[in-house]
Amino acid sequence: MKIFRNLNLQDETRYALRILLIMLIIPAVIFVLDLVLGKRMQTEEQNPAPEKRIIVTKSEEPAAPPPKMSPQVAASVREAISQGNYSTAYLELGRIPKDSPEYRELREQLVAERKKQRPGLRKEAAVAQGPLRYYDETTPRDRSTAWVFAYFSEQAGAFWPRFCIQVAPDKRLAITAFRILADGKTFDIPAAELHSEKIRDTWAQWYDAPLDSHTYNAILALIKARKASLLGYVSQSIAYRRDIGEAEKKGLERIMEAYVAVGGTLGFVGHGESKGSGKR
Structure with a gap:
């Protein structure tokens, strides 16, 4: 404000000029600020800051409960x-x-x-390098002894149960079917494939097939039976008959326990026990 002092103006004139100068400066400052701020806002609109994104990842699904x-x-x-x-x-x-x-x-x-x-298991191989077969140790070692039994073989880590009926008649019989009687329950088993072999003075004949639901239920009935017998039929006539002993029943019970104990499954078995054919 030294300019106004040097002009030798009166005090009233100097004050008036100061006020006028202030009034001119303030709009100029406002104009400059508006111009600067306007350019900054325009720049921000043209180049907006990147938006922050929240990425939600799907958590792993919980494992299915056992x-x-x-x-x-x-x-x-x-x-x-x-x-x-x-x-x-x-x-x-x-x-x-x-x-x-x-x-x-x-x-x-x-x-x-x-x-x-209790008696244990006996392992055998039918042929060299063949699958192992597991028998109850009371099971006869040859075919010349009449016996009803079950066994299972091991192949590629799996176990396969089978059911066998052996008879030892004096002469070869053309047996077409067997019948198991267990305390009044009857189980008829067709002998479509009957093997025969002459051993000394005896004809060894046997039926050997995979265990199914029918023969499995026959085993259950034999295990519980007080009295059981086996009949062999030639056509419609009974050609062979004998009682099934306690040793055979116990052997059937033990081999089925062993089969389950080693991990064998009974998926082929239907629910409930078979009632047989109803014949007596």
Whole structure:
């Protein structure tokens, strides 16, 4: 404001000029600020800052829970163990998934409970380098002894059960079918393929086929039967008859327990026991 002092103006004139100057400067400053800010806003509109994005990834789906054992089956296994009915307990375990939560617990309990000594398994190979076959050790080692038994073979880590009927008549019989009688229950088994071999003074004849639901139910009936017998038919006539002994029944029970214990499955078996043909 020294300019106004040097002009030797009166005080009123100097004040008026100062006010006028201030009024001219303020709009100029506002204009400049508006111009600068306007350009900055225009630049930001043309080049907007990148938006922040939130990427939501799908979490891994939880693993499917292991299959649950049916409470009824678990109760049945426990009851069978408590009553010492180990055969039933093993067979019931064979019907459930092996990765169910209670399977291992019940199986270990069953093994621990059954500590009594009993005949074991016998392993054989039909031919060199052939699949192993597992028999109850009471099963005859040759075909010349009449016997009803089951066994299983191991192939590529899987187990395959079979059912066998051996007869030893004095002469060769043209048997076409067998009939098993177990406490009034009847099971007819066609002998479509009957093998025969002369061994010393005896004709060894046998039926050997994969275990199915019908022959499996025949085994269950034999295990529980107080009295059982085997009939051999030639056409419609009975040509062969004998009683099925306790050793055979026990052998059937043990081999089925062993089959389930090694991991054999009973998926081929239908629900419930067969009632047979109804004949007596």
